[in-house]
Amino acid sequence: MTISYTIDIATTxxxxxxxxxxRWKGSVWKNCWKEYTIWVFAYFIIYNIIQHEHVSPELQKVFTNLIHHLDEKLIYIPLVLLLGFFVTFVIDRWKQVITNIAFIDNLAYTVSNYIVGSEEETVAARKNILRYACAAQVLLLRDISHKVKKRFPTMKSLVQSGILQEHEVNILEKGKCGTEKYTTPINWACGLVMKMKNAEKIGSDTLVAAIFKEINEFNKQLQNLCNYDYVPVPLAYPQVAFCVVRSYLAICLIARQYVVENPEQPKPTAGVETLAMSLMTLIQVFFYLAWIKVAEELLNPLGDDDDDFECNYVIDYNITRAVEMAETVNGIIPEQIKDNFKENPKNAKGYSGSVSNLK
Structure with a gap:
């Protein structure tokens, strides 16, 4: 589930x-610490090798020339430009995926109020229309979300959870549904709407069209999710981004070493310069590594990372909401009595005494 931190910044x-x-869970520290620790150890191991007293002057000169050349040529790698484009692209895609996580509320409101009747058959029809929509979502998420696949590993598990009935699973398994199996329950829901229209449980064709519109919107979001999974980010793009960053970090292991130009006459400030060089390099490497780790984590929003979307929560919410709206809430309207605003609405300030200072 995406880590919530808004309460921590409620007051600046x-x-x-x-x-x-x-924070640790879902943080950049958790994502980077292993790879960053390996890089830091490698950096100081190379530093100790280069600065070792037993290294010959000729080899020291070779190291010095290599460090100077690599440091000058690091600018040839367009790291900031590439990372900026890649992370922006991944975040935009992440937002689109999250936007298309379908919640059933609008469809549930429509079905609950447009299909009238308290008979057992009518109530069952309302519940089944919404259950079929939930079933379609689960069938799709099983294919694109690892967490949902672990929760519902087989079609039998859908029967055990009550999302589908055994005879419905048999229809899905015997039919030639292929990868578009999730569309079949949507078709069942549409057929059930027409059955209710023919039974005169829906007042007009306009209301039927309104229900179909909500079903289509729900199905459209499912189709968009399917498209995002079917057509991922072209493989070459993340390969280039990942390779460029790791290559840059590998070159920095040597290019950002501090070298003494004249070992026989060391500078009085050599220690300070070494510290400054190492510190700035460590900070720069961490930021670049953290930047690419952001993209890696958001590349698949439906995965198992801390900040990936919790699809099981959506499934539970939709099923609970569907049953509530179709059965217990249907047709229930509070008794209409005169409000407390009296003649002057300005008298209704809406503050209790304990919070009146929040005005």
Whole structure:
């Protein structure tokens, strides 16, 4: 589930940023620490080798020339430009995937209010229309979300959970549905709407069209998710981004070493320069590594990372909401009595005494 931190920044203070930075789950620290630790160890191992007293002057000169040449040529790698485009592209795609996670509320409101009747058959029809929509979503998410696949590993598990009935699973398995199996329950829902229209449980064709519109919107979101999974980011793009960043970091292991130009006459400030060089290199490498890790984590929003979307929550919410709207909430309207605003709406301030200072 995406890590929520908004409550930590509800009030801005000079130190409020620490509440966000010091989090661990889903943080950049958790994503980077292993690879960054390996890089730091490698950097200082190379530093100790280069600065070792037993290294011959000729080899020291070779190291010095190599370091100077690599450091000058690092600018040839367009790292910032490539990372900027790649991360922006991945985040835009991530937002589109999240936008198309379908919630059933609009469809449930429509079905609950447009299909009238308290008879057992009518109530069952309302529930089944919404259940078929939920079943379509689960069938799709099983194919594109690892978490959902682990929860519903087989079609039998859908029967055990009540999302589908055994005879419905038999129809799905015997039919030639292929990868578009999730569209079959949508078709069942549409057919059931027409059955209710013929039974005069829906008042007019306009209401039928309104229900179909919500079903189509729900199905459209499922189709968009299917498209995003079927056509991922072209493989060459992340390959280039990942290789460029790792190549840059590998070159920095040597290119960002501090060298003493004249070992026989060391500078008094050599220690400070070494520290400054190492510190700035460590900071730069961490930021570049964190930047690419952001893209790696968001590349598949329906995966198993801390910040990936919790599809099982959506499934549970939709099923619970569908049953509630189709059965227990249908046709229930509060008794209409005169409100408390009286003649002057300005009298209704809406503040209790304890929070009146929030005005």
């Amino acid at each position: 203070t000079p130190l409020s940023f620490l509440k966000v930075i010091l």
